[in-house]
Amino acid sequence: MAKPLVFEKPLGMRDILPESLAKHRKLESVLRGSIEKWGYEEITTPSLEYFDTVGAACVTLEGRMFKLLDKQGHTVILRPEMTAPIARVVSSLYKHVPLPIRLYYQANVFRAQEKEAGRPAEFFQTGVELIGEASVDGDAEAIALAVACLQAAQVPSFKIAIGHVDFIDGLLDEIVKDPQIHTQFRAYLHDRDYVGYRQLVESLELSDDERRRLHALMHLRGGKSKIAEAHELTINGKARKAVQTIASLWEALEAYGVTDHLLLDFNLFSNFNYYTGTIFEGYSADLGSPLLGGGRYDTLLEQFGRPAPATGFAINMDRLNQVTTLTTTRTEQRLVIAYAPDRREEALRQAQAARQTGRVVITRLLTDGDVTESLSNQAQDEIMILTAEEGEV
Amino acid sequence: MSRSTNLQKLTIAMPKGRIFEESLVFLEQAGLKVTQDLKDTRKLIIPVEDSHLEFILAKPTDVPTYVQYGVADVGVVGKDVLLEEERDVYELLDLQIGYCRMMVAGLPDFSPSEYPRVATKYPRIASRYFREQGQQVEVIKLNGSVELAPLIGLAERIVDIVSTGQTLRENGLVELEHICEITTRLIANRASYRMKSEAVDDIAQKFLQVIPKSPAGKR
Structure with missing residues (x-):
């Protein structure tokens, strides 16, 4: 690569200018307010983690990890997500803290981009982890909190799609005996290639009924009625259990009163390998990519030595920023005090007094040629000019 | 069209070039209004009157890009482009044209x-x-x-x-x-697939009606 030009930043890295950052911080504070009301406590973890520990736990992201060597020669990564680092903390420093544990974070994560030079490789997430709660009430809490977050952030129109990893797995187990073909089906679902999926169904030697059921999976998205349809499709124990979980989850979510924002999607397929149960994804109108993602990960913590069920989600703050109707307009009237050299002390005293009352005060030395308009870049600012005392030069 | 007009607005990215003519015939067979504007390929954005549909005419390799970023909800594109571009979109239907x-x-x-x-x-x-x-x-x-x-x-x-x-x-x-x-595919944006599921299903259903039934085994 050619030597970078002075204005260039590493691929996918961004500066955030004051106006955007103000909105970003506002969104963060709104979300923080909502999440803390549910009893979650904030945590931060290091930007760098070992590849062998946290890296191994989120192995699906390996191709997009920034890897470095530390001074001792260990491979370290810039954290690609926050769930695995939090699992590490809960299993070590927080080992003595009884479950359930409710934690949240507002953090930057790093995922290298290959295709578009301008796509962010560092981005911001707000997320929650509910650790130690195995019941559907835990899943329902996570989903209802996600709804509350999007409402607090004033996203005008959104939906959260809910699925379960065991349903697809169980249905395939029941009908497809060959593990290689099983893997092929999963690959098509992973790539969202429904054409390939259907062609594979057609190419196999199956009964008409088995064929019908595999095709029907593609249409299992909608409202509550899909639960019964899903139940009909399979007698596999794992898949049936998944349907039961979804049914009782839906009941819990009805109790939360959030089902208007939800849809069921039995063919929802997550790209993360650590999900073990209910998974969900949030979408907004006028935004091409998911706004949030989450789910149950009951085996992740045991990788760090403290087996515990867990669920959580992460909101992509950049995408939330694009669809929120919250605005940040600066309405406060700032005070600008321009002073002649001999009135510095008076000016600074006044400035300090005004700051005590909560005002924003900017002080500056008055120079020859200053006119009132040049003293402030914001029209609504109040301007005070302390010119030189008479008789003095 | 009375039923369709209740559906959410849907933007369809169509490929200019090799499969354009064939795709137009396909749209007509599927009962979509193909206006003269659409055949006049110099215009790039073509709203369809009395309908919830709007067309974007794009270079074929750009169709999956428009759909991934959500500026088009669905798109018609060759499998060759999908294999080459590796975009994150839903591949919903094999239209069995442009073989x-x-x-x-x-x-x-x-x-x-x-x-x-x-x-x-x-x-x-x-x-x-x-x-x-x-x-x-x-x-x-x-x-x-x-x-x-x-x-x-x-x-x-x-x-x-x-x-x-x-x-x-x-x-x-x-x-x-x-x-x-290689055949031509109908693809959909990840969010549109869920946020506009009725409109996406409606167009997929219309397309499905006119897909030539291929002999078994032919992919």
Whole structure:
């Protein structure tokens, strides 16, 4: 690569200018307010983690990890997500803290981009982890909190799609005996290639009924009625259990009163390998990519030595920023005090007094040629000019 | 159209070029209003009156990009482009039109050289294919007239789509290996697939009605 030009930043890295950052911080504070009301406590973890520990736990992201060597020669990564680092903390420093544990974070994560030079490789997430709660009430809490977050952030129109990893797995187990073909089906679902999926169904030697059921999976998205349809499709124990979980989850979510924002999607397929149960994804109108993602990960913590069920989600703050109707307009009237050299002390005293009352005060030395308009870049600012005392030069 | 007008607004990205005419016929058969504006390919954004639909005319390789970023909800595009672009979109239907094959071709007396070179408009597909075959080749990206490459000694082989094979024959080339079959697909944006599921399902259903039923086994 050619030597970078002075204005260039590493691929996918961004500066955030004051106006955007103000909105970003506002969104963060709104979300923080909502999440803390549910009893979650904030945590931060290091930007760098070992590849062998946290890296191994989120192995699906390996191709997009920034890897470095530390001074001792260990491979370290810039954290690609926050769930695995939090699992590490809960299993070590927080080992003595009884479950359930409710934690949240507002953090930057790093995922290298290959295709578009301008796509962010560092981005911001707000997320929650509910650790130690195995019941559907835990899943329902996570989903209802996600709804509350999007409402607090004033996203005008959104939906959260809910699925379960065991349903697809169980249905395939029941009908497809060959593990290689099983893997092929999963690959098509992973790539969202429904054409390939259907062609594979057609190419196999199956009964008409088995064929019908595999095709029907593609249409299992909608409202509550899909639960019964899903139940009909399979007698596999794992898949049936998944349907039961979804049914009782839906009941819990009805109790939360959030089902208007939800849809069921039995063919929802997550790209993360650590999900073990209910998974969900949030979408907004006028935004091409998911706004949030989450789910149950009951085996992740045991990788760090403290087996515990867990669920959580992460909101992509950049995408939330694009669809929120919250605005940040600066309405406060700032005070600008321009002073002649001999009135510095008076000016600074006044400035300090005004700051005590909560005002924003900017002080500056008055120079020859200053006119009132040049003293402030914001029209609504109040301007005070302390010119030189008479008789003095 | 009375029922359709209740649906959410849907933007459809259509590919100009090879499969454009065939796609238009397909849309007409599916009962969508194809206005003169759509056939006049100089316009790029074409709203359809009395309908929830709007068309964007795009370069074929850009169709999956528009759909991934959500500026188009759904798109019509060849599998060749999907394989090459590797975009994150839903591939909903095989429309069974625009049929062709992705082939390796070369001169009849082809024999691999020590440092084999392959010219193609599809560098990703070519690299992936030869890698799977256990061959290390140098892939040279060209933007057109790929058939020229073996004739002037730029590369021994090419990877390209072949429909009738006439261009190959006229240039004295032969098909050497078959990589895969290519047809036209209906793709959808990840969010639109859920936020506008009724409108997306509606158009998929209309398309499904007119897909030629292919003989079993033909993909």
